[in-house]
Amino acid sequence: MMIKTVSQYLGFILGIIYGLVFRLISDVEYLDGYYNVYSITFIWIIPTLIGLFPIMFSSSKLYLSPLKLVLYPIITICLFLITTLVTGLEDFFCLLIIGIPFFIAAGVVGILLGAYMKDKINNKRIYSIFLLPLILNPAENLIPNKSEEFKVEHSIIINKNRADIFPNLLEVQTINEKQYGNGFFQIIGIPQPINSKMYNDGENSYRIGYFTDNFKLYESIDQSIENEFVSFQIHLDKSHLRNQPTDIHLVKSDYFKFGKISYKLIEVDTNKTKVILSCDYLLNSKMNFYANFWAEKIISDFEKRLLKSIKINIES
Incomplete structure (x- = not known):
């Protein structure tokens, strides 16, 4: 039997x-x-x-x-x-x-x-x-991968002037779970941002973005125009990643590379500013169409939630 x-x-x-x-x-x-x-x-x-x-x-x-x-x-x-x-x-x-x-x-x-x-x-x-x-x-593996650059961009209107907003983009105030929200990607384990802080090692200024699960991104300022524009370059070799399959096989791999994260501030009115958040990234695979489907969905979700949280913190 x-x-x-x-x-x-x-x-x-x-x-x-x-x-x-x-x-x-x-x-x-x-x-x-x-x-x-x-x-x-x-x-x-x-x-x-x-x-x-x-x-x-x-x-x-x-x-x-x-x-x-x-x-x-x-x-x-x-x-x-x-x-x-x-x-x-x-x-x-x-x-x-x-x-x-x-x-x-x-x-x-x-x-x-x-x-x-x-x-x-x-x-x-x-x-x-x-x-x-x-x-x-x-x-x-004898067939070379195809490298393609992509950009995801979202914007939000914040009822403050650019001078009030700009410092809060350099150092993002603490974001609580209620502000950020708990969506599908957060449920399946994608880290959510907590805050970001600027540091100086005596020679260079850099920023560390703190996330849940002890995930930390080391970012250097690539370009900055006060109250108008700032972009950050992510350095994964100096970042603290998780010992999880997603980080090991994707974030640390050659298939996906972060480019720049940038904020652009456009004055709409005296106390009204349009903030544009964009993320550039590189995909290097034989299935970029499928990889970008997920990359775009995750980054888009992150940008929308982050901008909403920044708006709540600055306006409150």
């Missing part, structure tokens, strides 16, 4: 193990650049193959139903993602990024490949398909 039960769910187990092996390989330091989490192979090919396991390795009755041909690959992907979360290999934000293409790939497997693959199970050569990532990922 136990053997029969194991046989029935063997595909799920093998699929999870298969995915974990390649996920762990991506963390091997000397393989960095050959096998990585945010490659086309890992994002699309690995979930496709994970989804094949319950079709090819479980009992034949498991995939007699067309519904199961779609459902079981998706269940296997879901179990794999939960396992990476529980083991600390991924956090909620990483799961959000890879989860969407993973589930799409799994669904496609069931709809398009399920019926075809089950008829090929007796052909032992078909199992060599699970070695594809060992070939495709190194081959993928």
